[in-house]
Amino acid sequence: MxxxxxxxxxxxxxxxxxxxxxxxxxxxxxxxxxxxxxxxxxxxxxxxxxxxxxxxxxxxxxxxxxxxxxxxxxxxxxxxxxxxxxxxxxxxSYPSLPNRLSFHPTYKWVTGHIGDVSMNFSSYTLSGHQFTGAGVDLTPGKLKIGVMGGRLLKRVEYDVSNPSVMPNYSRIGAGVKVQYDDAKYSVGMIYFGAKDKAESSMFQTMDSLGITPMQNNAFSWNATLNLIKNMNLTVEYAISLLTRDSRAPEEDGSFIDGILGRKTSTSAYHAVNARLNYQLQKNTIGIGYERIDPGYKTLGAYYFNNDYENITLNFARPFLKNDKANVAVSFGAQHDNLDNTKEESSEKYVGSVNLNYNPTENLQTSLNFSTFQSYRNIKSQFDYINETSPYDNMDTLRFVQLTQNLDASIMYTFKKTEKQQQRINLNASYQESADRQGGISLPGNVSRFLNSALGYGIQFIPQGINITSSVNASYNYGGAIESYTIGPMIGVTASFFKKKLTAGASTAYNMNINEGNVQAKVLNCRANASYRIKKRHNFNASIVWQNRDIKDKKKTDAVTATVAYTYSF
Incomplete structure (x- = not known):
């Protein structure tokens, strides 16, 4: 005992x-x-x-x-x-009493959260906000329950000597999540509530800063249904009742409004998220939709995006015999200014195509393309003052940001035996971005990047020797200036004494050309070795020599050598 x-x-x-x-x-x-x-x-x-x-x-x-x-x-x-x-x-560094403590005891299907912890119910209610208090997750079977309660924010008064620290009222919150998951369906409901402690001693200072005591009641309902074989629909609907100033008088309304403490400064905001997935033979099809009202906010999240509506589509399937080719396509569109009250609105479009083709075991290829377009439409009051027809200046304040990416790779293994492997690979990536107005690219706002590498490798398996080599090149265009960087690299690694000793060496050279003139030449040489004794002792040594020849500067050399010993127990 x-x-x-x-x-x-x-x-x-x-x-x-x-x-x-x-x-x-x-x-x-x-x-x-x-x-x-x-x-x-x-x-x-x-x-x-x-x-x-x-x-x-x-x-x-x-x-x-x-x-x-x-x-x-x-x-x-x-x-x-x-x-x-x-x-x-x-x-x-040693254990000491930290500013934040947390304790997570578990027993069978019960997990507790005590101290300074965080829990996640959904992105529309409680989403990872840290609190000081207690919570519990219960997972007895198909039914899952989560409960939390505690202080979300500590009272912080305004400090004239340190204005960068944001003052706030003390905020208390509580919430519960109930979820039932079955093989054919799942349903769930979430409630989260939070309220600031309105202290009259802080009113004058906080009001002058535009900070008011707030209150929030957020609800969410979700369901997942297996409509038919291999087809499921997931839907979540949320409503957030946000009181911007809890000191406002109560609003005459229903009995429920009285329970929720609805005030004249309370507004209701809605969010909906739905996704349909369907697996038809080898085809995978997905459709997603999300809409969040302007002004939607929950006090259970540090930051929240609102005022947007988006739709996403995706498709994927294998092709050819033995599924040697795989194609995946996705598209997304988003726009804001849902209530048409902003002077500036935006539209965004994202698309991608991924293709993988492996005709043989020794040849693998891939091609990926993605594009992103963002449209900004600015409505100035002078548009309405000066226009003589509805078609005046349609494109004058329409800005477009366009980014495109293309990646390609090929790897071919032309010798593969128990004693030796040889392979060659080619990689290339291209990116272009531009800002446009009225259909014309803005000067200085176009950039292009191209990176490529051609490599060869040979492995002598019994001897534990690997030799790699490559030629690397890059092209950069920005601000109407072109530059190139090109250079080779070769390296070798080997192991000895039953892999107790490993050693390697490499050398690389690259040259930078700007507007047709050589700007810099850099030569790097490296060598390293590591020796292990009985799994606990390890000796390491390395050396790096670098030579730099930069235009209009003195040539430089540098050597860095390291010797180290490591013991683990």
């Missing part, structure tokens, strides 16, 4: 030292059979040597000593320690 009491005391003391630990209470009864303390960690020491004529501000020699230790108590609680020491300074 004394032993068990001591174990529980130690357990409770050390959990107070942790930021967040999840403890399975179902195993507490077996805690006495676990090892009281298990220690693990590692130690590393090394030296870094630097030399050269580059003005990098680095020291010629740096040493470091790093260590980590973790104490595991009875297989349930972890207490980490870490330290690092260099000739630039030292630091020690």
């Amino acid at each position: 004394i032993r068990k009491t001591t174990i529980l005391i130690v357990f409770n003391v050390f959990t107070g030292l942790l930021f967040a630990q999840q403890v399975d209470l179902e195993k507490i009864g077996k805690i006495g059979s676990n090892k009281p303390i298990a220690i693990s960690g590692g130690l590393s020491a090394g030296n870094v040597f630097y030399g050269g004529n580059q003005q990098s501000g680095r020291q010629d020699w740096t040493y470091y000593l790093n260590g980590t230790v973790n104490f595991n108590l009875f297989g349930q609680v972890n207490i980490p320690l870490s330290m690092n020491l260099t000739n630039l300074g030292a630091n020690l």
